[in-house]
Amino acid sequence: xxxxxxxxxxxxxxxxxxxxxxxxxxxxxxxxxxxxxxxxxxxxxxxxxxxxxxxxxxxxxxxxxxxxxxxxxxxxxxxxxxxxxxxxxxxxxxxxxxxxxxxxxxxxxxxxxxxxxxxxxxxxxxxxxxxxxxxxxxxxxxxxxxxxxxxxxxxxxxxxxxxxxxxxxxxxxxxxxxxxxxxxxxxxxxxxxxxxxxxxxxxxxxxxxxxxxxxxxxxxxxxxxxxxxxxxxxxxxxxxxxxxxxxxxxxxxx
Amino acid sequence: xxxxxxxxxxxxxxxxxxxxxxxxxxxxxxxxxxxxxxxxxxxxxxxxxxxxxxxxxxxxxxxxxxxxxxxxxxxxxxxxxxxxxxxxxxxxxxxxxxxxxxxxxxxxxxxxxxxxxxxxxxxxxxxxxxxxxxxxxxxxxxxxxxxxxxxxxxxxxxxxxxxxxxxxxxxxxxxxxxxxxxxxxxxxxxxxxxxxxxxxxxxxxxxxxxxxxxxxxxxxxxxxxxxxxxxxxxxxxxxxxxxxxxxxxxxxxxxxxxxxxxxxxxxxxxxxxxxxxxxxxxxxxxxxxxxxxxxxxxxxxxxxxxxxxxxxxxxxxxxxxxxxxxxxxxxxxxxxxxxxxxxxxxxxxxxxxxxxxxxxxxxxxxxxxxxxxxxxxxxxxxxxxxxxxxxxxxxxxxxxxxxxxxxxxxxxxxxxxxxxxxxxxxxxxxxxxxxxxxxxxxxxxxxxxxxxxxxxxxxxxxxxxxxxxxxxxxxxxxxxxxxxxxxxxxxxxxxxxxxxxxxxxxxxxxxxxxxxxxxxxxxxxxxxxxxxxxxxxxx
Numbered sequence: 001x002x003x004x005x006x007x008x009x010x011x012x013x014x015x016x017x018x019x020x021x022x023x024x025x026x027x028x029x030x031x032x033x034x035x036x037x038x039x040x041x042x043x044x045x046x047x048x049x050x051x052x053x054x055x056x057x058x059x060x061x062x063x064x065x066x067x068x069x070x071x072x073x074x075x076x077x078x079x080x081x082x083x084x085x086x087x088x089x090x091x092x093x094x095x096x097x098x099x100x101x102x103x104x105x106x107x108x109x110x111x112x113x114x115x116x117x118x119x120x121x122x123x124x125x126x127x128x129x130x131x132x133x134x135x136x137x138x139x140x141x142x143x144x145x146x147x148x149x150x151x152x153x154x155x156x157x158x159x160x161x162x163x164x165x166x167x168x169x170x171x172x173x174x175x176x177x178x179x180x181x182x183x184x185x186x187x188x189x190x191x192x193x194x195x196x197x198x199x200x201x202x203x204x205x206x207x208x209x210x211x212x213x214x215x216x217x218x219x220x221x222x223x224x225x226x227x228x229x230x231x232x233x234x235x236x237x238x239x240x241x242x243x244x245x246x247x248x249x250x251x252x253x254x
Numbered sequence: 255x256x257x258x259x260x261x262x263x264x265x266x267x268x269x270x271x272x273x274x275x276x277x278x279x280x281x282x283x284x285x286x287x288x289x290x291x292x293x294x295x296x297x298x299x300x301x302x303x304x305x306x307x308x309x310x311x312x313x314x315x316x317x318x319x320x321x322x323x324x325x326x327x328x329x330x331x332x333x334x335x336x337x338x339x340x341x342x343x344x345x346x347x348x349x350x351x352x353x354x355x356x357x358x359x360x361x362x363x364x365x366x367x368x369x370x371x372x373x374x375x376x377x378x379x380x381x382x383x384x385x386x387x388x389x390x391x392x393x394x395x396x397x398x399x400x401x402x403x404x405x406x407x408x409x410x411x412x413x414x415x416x417x418x419x420x421x422x423x424x425x426x427x428x429x430x431x432x433x434x435x436x437x438x439x440x441x442x443x444x445x446x447x448x449x450x451x452x453x454x455x456x457x458x459x460x461x462x463x464x465x466x467x468x469x470x471x472x473x474x475x476x477x478x479x480x481x482x483x484x485x486x487x488x489x490x491x492x493x494x495x496x497x498x499x500x501x502x503x504x505x506x507x508x509x510x511x512x513x514x515x516x517x518x519x520x521x522x523x524x525x526x527x528x529x530x531x532x533x534x535x536x537x538x539x540x541x542x543x544x545x546x547x548x549x550x551x552x553x554x555x556x557x558x559x560x561x562x563x564x565x566x567x568x569x570x571x572x573x574x575x576x577x578x579x580x581x582x583x584x585x586x587x588x589x590x591x592x593x594x595x596x597x598x599x600x601x602x603x604x605x606x607x608x609x610x611x612x613x614x615x616x617x618x619x620x621x622x623x624x625x626x627x628x629x630x631x632x633x634x635x636x637x638x639x640x641x642x643x644x645x646x647x648x649x650x651x652x653x654x655x656x657x658x659x660x661x662x663x664x665x666x667x668x669x670x671x672x673x674x675x676x677x678x679x680x681x682x683x684x685x686x687x688x689x690x691x692x693x694x695x696x697x698x699x700x701x702x703x704x705x706x707x708x709x710x711x712x713x714x715x716x717x718x719x720x721x722x723x724x725x726x727x728x729x730x731x732x733x734x735x736x737x738x739x740x741x742x743x744x745x746x747x748x749x750x751x752x753x754x755x756x757x758x759x760x761x762x763x764x765x766x767x768x769x770x771x772x773x774x775x776x777x778x779x780x781x782x783x784x785x786x787x788x789x790x791x792x793x
Contacts, residue, residue: 063773063791067719082660084667092720095790096683096695100707101717107705111697112671112680119675126670132663185772195774195792221716221766221774221792222744 033161036072037215044179045205049073053178054152054162058171058202062091064185065197066165068102068217074135075103077161083134084110086127088120091139108134121147128154128162135161149176171202179204186214195222270397270406271432274377274413274424275439276370276390280330283369284359284526285320286421318528319356321349329361357528366390372523373422374515376547379554380413385432385512391439393432393512420547421525432512433504436461452505453479462500466493478504521551521562524611530568531607534598537566541594544612549587555617558583562614564594568606576601579677581668581700583618589666596673668700690752691721691764691789715748716766718776718790725787728777735777735786741767743777750778766792 032048034041041047049055049070059066078085085108087094096106112127114120120140127133128151136155140147143164155162164177171182184198194216201210276282319335321328328349331340335356340349349356366389374392377384380403383395396409403409410426417424427438434452441459455478457470475481481489482505490498502508525540541564552558560583567573576597578590671680682698684705698705728735735741746765753759761781768774776790 061771061773062720062793063769063775064771065774065793067793071719082664084664090720092722092791093695094683095718095721096685097691098717098719099683100685102719106683106685106707107703109683110668110680110700111683112675114675114679122674123671127667130663130667132660132667187770187772219716220745222768 033073033076035069036076037069039213039215040069040199043201043204043207043210043213045207050161050178050205052155052159052161054148054155054164054176055179055181056148056164056166056170056175056177057181057183058166058168059183060168061185064183065195065217066183067094068219069183069197069199069215070137070163071099071102071104075105077134078105078108079103081134082108083132083160084108084127086133086136087111088123088127088136088138089113090137117141121151124151124162125154127158128160129158131158131160133158133160135163137163137165139165145173145175152176152178175203177203184212193220193222194218268397269395269430269432270400271429271435272394272396272410272413273387273427273429273432273435273439274373274392274394274417275427275436275442276373276392276422276424277442278330278332278423279366279369279390280322280361281320281332282422283362283365284322285318285332285357285528286525319353320528321346321356321358322361323358324361328358363389371515373420376416376420376551377413378515379550380409382514383512384515386515387436391436393435395512395514396428416550419543421543431504431506432510433461433500434506437504449505453477453482457481460500460504462497466497469493519555519557519617521548521614522611523547523613524609527608527610532605534601534604534607537598537607537610538595540610541598542591544610545587545590545594548612548614549585549590552585552617552620556620557617558585558620559614559617560584561616562590562612564597565609565611565613566601566604566607567609567611568604569608571604571606574601574604579669579672581665581672583620584665585620586662589669593669593673596670600674689750691717691750692723692725695721715764716745716792718774718792720791720793722789722791725778725789728786728788730784730786733784735767735779735788737767737769737775737788739770741769741775741777744768744774764789 032044032046032050034048035044044050057066057069074085077083085104087109090111094109094111096109099109100106110133112123114123117140120138121143124136124138124140127136143166148164151162151164154160168182171180180202182200182202184200186196186198196214196216198212198214200212201207203209317332317334319338319340320332321335321340322330323346326345328340328342328344328346331342335349338353340352340356346358349358370386370388370390370392374384374386377392377394381394381396381399383398385393385395387393396406400406400409403412406428410428413426425439425442427435427440427443429435429438429452437452437455437459440461441455443455457467457475457478457480460467460478470481475484482501486498486502489501499508503510523544525544527540531537548562560580561577563575563577565573565575578593578597580589580593668680680700682700682703682705684696684698685707686694686696687706687708688694696706728737728741730736731740734743743765744767747763748765749761749763751759751761762778763781764776764778766774767777774792775788776792777786777788779786
């Protein structure tokens with residue numbers, strides 16, 4: 001079908017920028033924030049995470065790479081904008097040495113810990129619509145689609161990217177979020193040096209849901225210890241140098 | 255008043271003085287919120303003197319009759335009380351026969367004077383030369399500020415308008431000498447800045463002993479012109495040197511130095527409600543009014559504040575106060591109002607309110623930050639930097655540019671969070687100078703911004719994005735940690751040794767452990783006990 005269309009449309013019409021084609025997700029003119037992973041960029045409209053709107057990340061287990069998936073984009077936002085990266089009630093302490101290592105400017109990180117669920121929603125809405133946050137990360141419990149809809153509107157108004165971490169069971173229910181991605185842990189074999197994550201885009205602009213995408217982080221976390229027997233008998237191991245990308249340069253004492 | 259800080263103004267031949275006489279001050283200190291409701295009903299008119307006064311004849315049926323008593327006798331009354339026929343000097347019993355809905359207050363001269371001082375501080379926004387003339391008048395040296403306010407008429411209408419917002423009414427008198435201005439204001443005559451007008455004033459306007467006025471009347475002298483036609487040395491012999499001196503100062507033959515108020519950066523203002531306010535939401539209006547006074551006060555002194563305190567009180571309840579903290583010193587009425595609203599929303603145990611007050615003691619000089627003229631340039635630059643950052647050279651990260659508008663928005667958000675959630679619930683993160691993982695970070699109070707960054711990065715080992723507050727002990731199976739499934743250790747160990755300096759020695763070997771489901775954890779085994787702990791999550 002698409003081949004048929006391609007031949008049917010004159011070439012100059014195709015090159016006109018105002019033309020939207022259902023077959024291409026790159027017709028979205030709003031440029032996204034690059035995820036830092038080529039394979040994911042190719043599947044997202046605007047070649048990256050959206051700059052505003054609600055993005056849902058659905059997963060049940062912590063530690064599968066749900067934040068490592070975001071850190072390249074967050075690092076970029078924190079350095080290019082003077083706005084806050086707001087973390088609303090994170091489940092654990094976002095560990096500053098690791099954030100710094102991921103390239104995030106700590107002076108733009110703001111943590112807010114509201115006590116009640118209604119305060120959490122209030123914080124989210126105010127922060128998103130205030131225009132002073134580049135991204136807002138939240139772990140809401142029991143949020144309904146009406147509330148997500150409000151956050152979506154607020155985030156469009158304030159030009160802020162809202163990231164909601166929700167349980168995988170939420171995938172069964174529709175949501176007004178602009179982008180929904182379900183995350184699955186991968187059982188990396190010991191042979192692979194880098195860890196990876198499987199993800200499935202459930203909802204995106206200008207495209208259908210995708211199948212499972214396997215994404216490699218390019219880190220060294222999975223580097224197995226050769227001849228590792230027992231932790232009792234340890235000898236200092238030569239650690240692999242980190243890849244230059246994950247280092248932070250240009251930091252000065254503020 | 256400290257004498258060293260008091261400026262003594264010398265007399266100039268062509269001085270110009272404006273006198274504000276608060277004739278109804280004893281009433282208005284209690285009833286000033288009342289006239290706002292009348293204003294809403296549109297029952298106002300401008301009198302010839304320029305002061306805004308209430309219309310007579312009960313045009314505002316909602317108004318409350320307020321009387322002020324001393325020793326059980328009525329000494330002051332408001333317009334509504336006058337309209338229903340209450341007279342000065344009659345007793346409260348007589349008043350109650352005329353109407354049962356009279357609110358009465360005992361006269362409070364102390365409060366009158368403190369209000370007058372407050373009004374003097376308020377008048378400081380118009381001119382630096384403000385002097386208090388007890389009991390109910392203020393003198394403003396307006397010669398130097400006419401040009402700033404665009405002429406006498408503009409200045410007068412501006413003062414009237416602002417006074418009306420405050421809820422006070424005043425008669426205005428303008429003349430070349432302070433005493434003459436005072437005479438005009440107290441007489442309530444339309445001011446006329448000429449010596450003829452002064453000469454035609456009746457002698458009852460003079461601020462002199464009643465005996466003198468009486469004997470002058472018996473001499474057949476009706477106005478000041480007649481009085482001044484008499485020889486001065488004769489008057490001085492007959493009525494005393496001080497009276498002659500007064501007359502000479504009145505007509506400007508003798509200098510009349512005034513004691514100007516010294517500027518005290520302290521703010522306190524309150525509103526008393528005639529009827530109890532039971533709904534906290536309806537405080538919004540008086541709050542707005544206090545805040546606009548406050549902002550004028552700050553504006554006139556070029557000051558900013560970072561905290562202010564509201565106090566709600568009622569005669570039958572314990573007073574309740576709340577303090578509003580700001581992220582940085584500011585003067586922004588709209589934001590103050592919003593933050594106050596947030597605090598008011600939280601109050602639920604105050605059934606009634608009859609007095610609202612606002613106070614601030616700590617002030618900061620306003621930094622004169624000007625907004626940039628080429629505001630759009632910043633967004634342009636930002637876009638450029640966005641393009642640039644695609645290139646590999648990340649070392650020279652673009653200079654962070656933050657315009658005032660951005661800063662305002664940022665502070666606004668912080669202020670809102672603090673006002674609703676409390677000051678401790680939002681914070682930033684920083685590294686700390688310690689090699690122990692749990693101490694290698696700290697929270698940053700956003701007022702202090704005490705971020706710490708290492709001079710040179712030496713840490714190359716992986717660190718998890720999540721850290722557990724307290725390490726969680728794990729079960730060990732065959733000397734390997736387990737958390738709902740045996741963890742496979744993939745990377746490590748990294749030895750972290752501490753406590754050797756205080757005898758609390760402990761050594762930990764950190765590993766990355768992989769859960770069967772694929773999640774990565776940061777675990778350590780304590781050397782001494784051999785126990786396993788979970789300390790972080792590579793999320």
